[in-house]
Amino acid sequence: xxxIDPESVTIFNSPILSAKxxxxxxxxxxxxxxxxxxxxWIIISAITFLSLSVYFVPGPHKPAVNLIEEIFLFxxxxxxxxxxxxxxxxxxxxxFVLYLxxxxxxxxxxxxxxxxxxxxxxSRWSYSTFEDCPDTxxxxxxxxIIYAVQLESFLWGLGTALGELPPYFIALAARIANTKSExxxxxxxxEKSNSSFMHRVKVFMANCLKNYGFITVLLCAxxxxxxxxxxxxxxxxxxxxxxxxxxATIIGKAVIKVHIQMLFTIxxxxxxxxxxxxxxxxxxxxxxxxxxxxxxxxHKKMLHSPNVDTGDKTIIATIWEWVIISMITFFxxxxxxxxxxxxxTTDTENKNKRKRPKRKPKKKSK
Numbered sequence: 001x002x003x004i005d006p007e008s009v010t011i012f013n014s015p016i017l018s019a020k021x022x023x024x025x026x027x028x029x030x031x032x033x034x035x036x037x038x039x040x041w042i043i044i045s046a047i048t049f050l051s052l053s054v055y056f057v058p059g060p061h062k063p064a065v066n067l068i069e070e071i072f073l074f075x076x077x078x079x080x081x082x083x084x085x086x087x088x089x090x091x092x093x094x095x096f097v098l099y100l101x102x103x104x105x106x107x108x109x110x111x112x113x114x115x116x117x118x119x120x121x122x123s124r125w126s127y128s129t130f131e132d133c134p135d136t137x138x139x140x141x142x143x144x145i146i147y148a149v150q151l152e153s154f155l156w157g158l159g160t161a162l163g164e165l166p167p168y169f170i171a172l173a174a175r176i177a178n179t180k181s182e183x184x185x186x187x188x189x190x191e192k193s194n195s196s197f198m199h200r201v202k203v204f205m206a207n208c209l210k211n212y213g214f215i216t217v218l219l220c221a222x223x224x225x226x227x228x229x230x231x232x233x234x235x236x237x238x239x240x241x242x243x244x245x246x247x248a249t250i251i252g253k254a255v256i257k258v259h260i261q262m263l264f265t266i267x268x269x270x271x272x273x274x275x276x277x278x279x280x281x282x283x284x285x286x287x288x289x290x291x292x293x294x295x296x297x298x299h300k301k302m303l304h305s306p307n308v309d310t311g312d313k314t315i316i317a318t319i320w321e322w323v324i325i326s327m328i329t330f331f332x333x334x335x336x337x338x339x340x341x342x343x344x345t346t347d348t349e350n351k352n353k354r355k356r357p358k359r360k361p362k363k364k365s366k
Contacts, residue, residue, distance in 0.1 A: 082159020
């Protein structure tokens with residue numbers, strides 16, 4: 001691998017090298033798993049046996065087991081989407097736009113259509129559609145809708161907070177090893193020189209974190225902030241306790257910021273706002289005709305019955321599917337490229353260390 005710049009390697013321009021690196025990483029990960037199983041095989045075997053017995057053996061406990069499974073899968077789905085949003089934001093994979101936002105929009109549209117939050121079917125935890133609107137209904141408020149989607153939103157926000165931990169742990173490990181990351185070295189250089197506005201923002205954030213750790217992290221986490229990865233690095237570097245960093249991040253992301261996003265989505269899709277936006281779009285872009293309003297009407301029908309005959313798949317649904325597929329593909333490719341480059345960089349550094357000549361001890365003069 002000598003003479004290769006790790007930062008220029010991708011799975012497209014170096015497919016053979018990339019395949020070798022990924023296979024080596026997979027083998028290493030599997031060997032660690034097997035080693036862990038070998039050490040703790042008794043405990044792992046006992047837990048596996050008990051879990052399979054409870055899950056597959058019929059009995060009066062099965063309804064409770066099925067409910068626990070549904071809740072676990074529901075919570076895991078939204079938390080993992082939040083984690084993916086944090087680690088993939090730089091690659092464009094923002095799962096609020098792809099998943100949580102559309103879910104809130106669906107609940108909002110059906111709530112204003114029925115003046116009521118219909119029951120989710122087949123259950124709250126494995127939702128696929130809504131029951132039909134009731135004959136009698138009351139006034140619909142924003143807070144009722146927020147309450148209906150609050151659990152999903154909190155779990156997603158919790159996932160985004162957990163996704164911010166890797167930079168913190170990387171910087172903390174570097175602090176323990178008495179080394180510094182490139183970002184931190186850059187900030188120290190910027191403190192000594194006049195620089196651009198964004199560089200001054202980084203220095204200002206570093207100074208705030210030194211003196212007001214919790215409140216600074218809370219403020220950074222409460223608003224969309226492309227520099228939050230830097231906040232995690234700085235918190236680890238300055239030795240801010242994990243409970244302080246994670247607590248402020250969870251409050252900021254899973255409570256404050258997610259409610260701002262919920263309110264914006266509900267306002268956008270609530271009442272007649274979405275209909276007004278569709279009319280505005282069709283009036284200004286005449287080539288669309290009534291395609292958007294037709295697609296929206298079909299979508300509203302499908303909220304209550306996913307199997308309703310709406311004809312061919314709408315162009316909006318097709319485009320949205322391809323947007324999701326493209327973004328997820330780009331995210332996966334970017335993550336693989338990052339793994340490959342990290343492994344090649346580590347390999348290059350290790351080779352350079354081995355090549356350095358060892359200093360010979362000075363001979364004592366007689």
